Every structure is written in C-alpha cells, then in structure tokens.
Amino acid sequence: MKLLTTSALVAIMATAATAEGWKDDYQVLKFGILSGENEKDRLMRNEPLRVYLEDTLGVQVEIFTAGNYDGVIQALAANQIEIARLGSSSYAAAYTATEGGVVPTLTSRKTDGSTGYFSIVVTRCDSGITSLEDAKGKVHAFADPDSTSGYAVPYYNMITRDGFKPEEFFGTVTFSGSHEAGVSGVVNGTFDTAATYQNNDVDGIYQRMEEKGMIEPGQVCKIWESPEITSGPWTFRKNLPEALIEDVTAAIESFPDADPEGWKLYSSWTADDPNPEAGFQRVNAERYQWIIDMRAWIKDQRRSGS
Numbered sequence: 520m521k522l523l524t525t526s527a528l529v530a531i532m533a534t535a536a537t538a539e540g541w542k543d544d545y546q547v548l549k550f551g552i553l554s555g556e557n558e559k560d561r562l563m564r565n566e567p568l569r570v571y572l573e574d575t576l577g578v579q580v581e582i583f584t585a586g587n588y589d590g591v592i593q594a595l596a597a598n599q600i601e602i603a604r605l606g607s608s609s610y611a612a613a614y615t616a617t618e619g620g621v622v623p624t625l626t627s628r629k630t631d632g633s634t635g636y637f638s639i640v641v642t643r644c645d646s647g648i649t650s651l652e653d654a655k656g657k658v659h660a661f662a663d664p665d666s667t668s669g670y671a672v673p674y675y676n677m678i679t680r681d682g683f684k685p686e687e688f689f690g691t692v693t694f695s696g697s698h699e700a701g702v703s704g705v706v707n708g709t710f711d712t713a714a715t716y717q718n719n720d721v722d723g724i725y726q727r728m729e730e731k732g733m734i735e736p737g738q739v740c741k742i743w744e745s746p747e748i749t750s751g752p753w754t755f756r757k758n759l760p761e762a763l764i765e766d767v768t769a770a771i772e773s774f775p776d777a778d779p780e781g782w783k784l785y786s787s788w789t790a791d792d793p794n795p796e797a798g799f800q801r802v803n804a805e806r807y808q809w810i811i812d813m814r815a816w817i818k819d820q821r822r823s824g825s
Contacts (some may be wrong), residue, residue, distance in 0.1 A: 531643075541763040542578055548767065551583040551591035551603035554663070554697045555724070558584050558740040560731070562625075567781025568774055573768045585765045587696060588665035592616055592781050601759060602767060606751035608667035611811040613754060623752030623807060624768040629718070634750050638668035638676075640743035641725055642712045643705055651681065651688075651743050658713035659689040667810065668716035669698055672745050675813050678820070698724040699733070706734050712742070722732075722792045730789070749810070772799050 531538050550569075550782075552561050565582055583600045585591050588609045594600045596616040605613060613621050626790040642648040649659070662669025677685050685692050693710075695701035701713030702725045717723020725739040755764045769786060775782040775798040782788070786796040 526618060533804070541760040541766070542576075545578065545601065545759075545763060547579045547581060548572070548576070548602065549581045549600040551585070551594055551600045553588050553591055553604070553606060553609060553666075554584070554586060555666075556699050556727075556796055562678060564785055564787065566784075567778060568576075568771070568785050571774050571778050571781060572767070572770050575773070576766060587662045588612070593663060595621065595754070595756060598756065601756060601763075603754050604751070605754050606665075606667040607807055607810040608671040608751075608814060609665045610752055610754055610807055611671075611814045612665045614807075614811055615814070617757075620757045622755045622757050622764060623802050623804060624755060624764065625753040625771055625799040626802045626806075627692070627796050628798050629794050630797045631794050633747075633794070634800055634802075635747035636668065636716055636718045636750055638672040638714060638745035639717055639723070639741045640673065640712050640714050641702060641705055641710045641739050641741055643708075643738060644740040645738075648711060649675075649742060651712075651732040654712045654742070655688055656690040658691040658693070658709075659685065660693050660695040660704055660710040660713040661685075662695055662698050662701050662714055664694065666698070666750060667703065667748055668745070669714050670694075671810070671814060671817060672748055673743075674716045674817060676745050699728060702728055702734065702739060704756070706738050716748075717741070718796075719794055722787070722789065722795070727787055749806060751798075752807065768801075772801075775799070 539665055552565055562582060569582055570581050583591065583594060585594065591603050592609055592613045595603050595613050610623060628634050640651065642654070648654050661674065664670055674685060677683060695704050695710065695713060698715040701710065701715055704710040705713045715724045717726065725734065728734045729736045788795050
C-alpha cells in the first residue's frame with residue numbers, strides 16, 4: 520500500500536510539473552488586439568487584463584497592436600504572438616492563413632446570456648440619408664477587409680439580403696482603416712455612410728466616441744442593421760502546449776469576477792447600458808464555420824467579378 524501511495528504521489532507530481540512546464544518555454548506571452556479604436560484607448564482598455572494575466576500566470580504578458588487587422592492575423596500566423604482577441608471574420612482569416620492552425624476558446628457573454636452583436640451603417644443625422652436607398656451613388660466606407668461587422672457581414676447581406684452589390688450601388692466604396700476612422704469620416708464629411716458595429720442602441724463604436732468626447736452627441740445616426748453576429752473569439756495558436764491554452768483561457772475566464780473594476784474598463788461598461796458584457800463563454804471552431812464559409816463566398820464573388 521505504501522509503495523502504491525508513493526507511486527501515485529510521484530505520478531501526481533509529474534503531472535503537475537508537466538502542466539507547469541510550459542512556463543519554462545513561454546516566459547513571455549503576447550496577445551494581439553485589433554484596431555477597432557485608436558491605439559491609446561486600445562492599450563488603456565486592455566491594461567487591467569494584461570496585469571491580471573501577468574499576476575495570475577506568473578509570466579510576463581505583453582500587448583501587441585498593429586495598424587490594421589491583417590497585422591495581428593499575420594503575427595499570429597508567423598508565431599510572433601501566442602494569442603489574439605479576434606472578430607469572427609478576422610478569426611476566419613487567421614484560420615485560413617494558418618490552414619486551420621488556430622484554436623478559439625472564449626467569446627464575450629452579455630448579461631442576458633447572448634453572445635452576439637450587430638453590424639450597422641451610420642451617416643450624419645443632418646445628411647438627409649435615412650436608409651441605404653438614400654445612399655445610392657454616395658461615398659460609402661467599410662472599416663477593414665478583415666472586419667466582421669465593418670466589412671464581411673454588411674457586404675454579404677447587402678448582396679444576399681438587400682439585393683445590390685456595393686461596388687455598383689454606391690458611387691465610391693473605400694476602406695477607412697478602422698471603425699473609429701469610419702465614424703470620424705462620416706462626421707467630417709469624408710464619407711456619406713460607414714459600416715461599424717454596436718452591441719445595442721446605447722453601446723457601440725459611435726456611442727463610445729461620444730462618451731470619450733471624440734464626436735459631439737447627436738451627429739451620427741444608424742440607417743441599417745444586420746442580423747445578429749456571433750462575437751469573435753480569443754484565439755490561440757494550435758501549436759502551443761495544451762496546458763498553456765487551458766491555463767490562459769481559464770485565467771481570462773476568471774478576470775471579470777476577480778477584478779470587477781478592471782473588467783468594467785476592459786468591457787467599456789456604462790451605467791446606462793441595459794445589457795452590458797458580463798463575462799465569457801467557451802466556444803469551439805464549429806461555431807465560426809459559417810463565417811469561414813461567408814468569407815469564401817465573398818472571395819469567390821470577387822474572383823468571378825459577379
């Protein structure tokens with residue numbers, strides 16, 4: 520019995536050592552965040568999470584940013600970063616770029632249990648444009664080619680649901696580079712309309728820009744909304760140790776309860792939001808297959824010129 524107990528203890532210790540072993544090879548973890556807003560605000564919002572992960576995991580944690588979505592996707596594909604918080608479409612782009620070499624683990628969960636958001640098209644409230652039909656022949660900006668809500672979903676729905684091809688319907692179609700740049704371009708008259716996103720009618724890109732004093736309240740109005748989009752995932756390289764993926768996932772998962780004030784900053788919590796983000800929910804690759812298929816459809820459309 521004594522020998523069995525000792526053997527069992529050795530096995531348990533060996534298992535624990537193996538689980539902790541990833542930290543010897545990954546003393547620095549880098550996670551990428553997309554360019555949905557300006558870099559200063561991105562870093563500020565994610566700093567509480569960075570500090571929490573560093574303290575919880577016992578390794579150095581760094582934030583990686585890039586000027587566009589593709590910069591984060593390519594960094595993940597080139598093994599320059601370990602983790603990225605991606606949108607659904609940028610996850611699909613990373614999945615394609617790595618030939619399936621990425622693993623989604625978590626997405627955001629709101630207070631009511633929902634895990635989605637919406638693509639919207641906005642214009643200046645005083646533009647006289649109240650619908651997409653009014654925007655025919657005007658200048659329209661998508662956000663980024665790898666943005667779910669800023670490009671893939673509105674482009675796909677404009678063709679399959681609304682019955683027109685953006686390149687033929689609008690006078691000019693361009694990319695603003697980010698959601699904030701698109702909204703700013705609408706406000707300053709560079710674009711007549713722009714695609715961005717919101718979680719609900721009080722929480723989205725242009726509402727946050729109003730709160731931060733970047734634009735005046737009441738200048739921007741929504742004229743179009745998509746069906747609900749599955750929120751994008753925290754995404755890991757598949758070639759990482761399984762223990763690392765699970766440990767970091769669990770740490771991120773525990774962040775909202777462990778650091779409520781940090782969570783509020785990270786999630787852009789406001790007192791008047793009727794349905795704020797409340798935490799995370801586990802996800803798998805199957806959940807995002809429709810996004811991969813949609814991106815392939817868009818690529819085929821471009822290739823065929825139809």
